[in-house]
Amino acid sequence: MNPSIRVEGYWVASGMRFSPGAVECAAQVPFSEKIEPGEIVSRGRYRGRPSLEGWGKYDFSVPPDDADLLSSKSEFLATLERCIPVYKAAGAQEIVLHFDVSYAGQCNLQLTVPLIRRLAELGVDVTITCFAIE
Numbered sequence: 001m002n003p004s005i006r007v008e009g010y011w012v013a014s015g016m017r018f019s020p021g022a023v024e025c026a027a028q029v030p031f032s033e034k035i036e037p038g039e040i041v042s043r044g045r046y047r048g049r050p051s052l053e054g055w056g057k058y059d060f061s062v063p064p065d066d067a068d069l070l071s072s073k074s075e076f077l078a079t080l081e082r083c084i085p086v087y088k089a090a091g092a093q094e095i096v097l098h099f100d101v102s103y104a105g106q107c108n109l110q111l112t113v114p115l116i117r118r119l120a121e122l123g124v125d126v127t128i129t130c131f132a133i134e
Helices: 020-027 075-089 113-122
Strands: 005-015 033-035 054-061 094-103 125-132
Touching: 005 075, 020 033, 020 054, 020 075, 054 075, 075 094, 075 113, 094 113
Parallel strands: 094 125
Antiparallel strands: 005 054, 005 094, 033 054
16 A cells, blocks of 8 residues: 555546436436536536437546555456446447546556456546645
8 A cells, every 4th residue: 555645537428319317217327417418518618508419427436455566356347347237228429437546645556467457357547737835
């Protein structure tokens, strides 16, 4: 465990016919934020207009003992692996996994071969943002 690093993140699933409300029941994983296709958007560049696609966001935190992302056995990855087929069957055209890595001092982030394999097998885009803890 590296106490100077904290990892949180989210994944987003979206698609023209993707209904996050319907998928929550099937996947049994509630989204923290969601927009149904056709719903009036309340923020962003499309604010005040109907959404062209459905969109759902799920937030997670990586336990401190796994904050270096050294383990390929992370619980949130198992949850995402279980949800991906459900999302795709429900019309998700894009799924993005995002990590926010905050650090004090120096940020040394190691991605092990097993973790890289597991991320690749997900078949989703992965983004990482690193920032200093103030």
